[in-house]
Amino acid sequence: MSTEIPIKFNYKDIKILKQFLTETGKIIPARVSGLSAQQQRKVTKAIKVARFLALIPYTDKQSRI
Amino acid sequence: MKNYELALIINPDLASRFNPYKEHLESVLSELDFKNIYCENVGIRELAYPIKEFTKGHYLIYQLEGNPTEIANLESKLKYDNSVLRHLLLTVDELNSSDSFLTQDTRDSKKLAEERAHEAKLKNETSIKADSDNADTQSKDNSNTTQLKEIGENDNDEATEINNAKDES
Numbered sequence: 738m739s740t741e742i743p744i745k746f747n748y749k750d751i752k753i754l755k756q757f758l759t760e761t762g763k764i765i766p767a768r769v770s771g772l773s774a775q776q777q778r779k780v781t782k783a784i785k786v787a788r789f790l791a792l793i794p795y796t797d798k799q800s801r802i
Numbered sequence: 803m804k805n806y807e808l809a810l811i812i813n814p815d816l817a818s819r820f821n822p823y824k825e826h827l828e829s830v831l832s833e834l835d836f837k838n839i840y841c842e843n844v845g846i847r848e849l850a851y852p853i854k855e856f857t858k859g860h861y862l863i864y865q866l867e868g869n870p871t872e873i874a875n876l877e878s879k880l881k882y883d884n885s886v887l888r889h890l891l892l893t894v895d896e897l898n899s900s901d902s903f904l905t906q907d908t909r910d911s912k913k914l915a916e917e918r919a920h921e922a923k924l925k926n927e928t929s930i931k932a933d934s935d936n937a938d939t940q941s942k943d944n945s946n947t948t949q950l951k952e953i954g955e956n957d958n959d960e961a962t963e964i965n966n967a968k969d970e971s
């Protein structure tokens with residue numbers, strides 16, 4: 738599976754980032770998503786920033802409390 | 803001078819005090835010699851997880867131009883500001899002066915929520931009507947079952963009487 742991503746994106750583009758999350762909120766490994774190493778690093782960084790700003794959940798367990 | 807992007811999550815309950823608060827924030831920024839290039843007012847969004855027991859937050863994203871020596875001052879001001887739930891200061895290569903996907907997304911979800919609320923309202927109105935119709939038929943059903951129960955109890959009484967008679971004999 739390879740998903741196309743734009744060259745430029747950041748933590749605000751949560752629609753793009755959500756493609757690389759599992760249902761439980763984990764980051765999908767490059768081995769599965771088919772991203773290049775460089776792309777995977779960028780996606781991972783953006784996801785982690787978006788998580789800090791509560792745009793994306795760290796886990797699906799938090800929202801059920 | 804360096805380019806910065808400041809993302810803030812503000813207390814969503816400020817309501818009418820929000821605009822004065824935003825002006826206060828901008829005055830703090832200008833005091834520290836940060837040039838405000840663009841302010842993206844994303845609006846109130848649902849948080850992915852609760853922060854300080856808030857489930858919603860008002861997002862603001864500033865594009866700033868400023869001096870690296872003032873960063874520590876700005877950080878400490880934001881840290882001790884009780885209305886700021888969370889802040890993030892990033893250095894960026896280029897400053898954006900247009901709204902990002904987030905603002906659009908917030909507007910869309912707001913519209914969706916309003917539409918859903920409207921639909922739910924309509925549904926409620928119709929369901930209340932349906933409920934009142936159902937209630938009439940249900941009350942009839944209930945009266946039938948109570949009658950049946952009474953009959954059943956009577957049977958039991960008779961049975962116990964017979965048993966008692968047997969015991970006596």
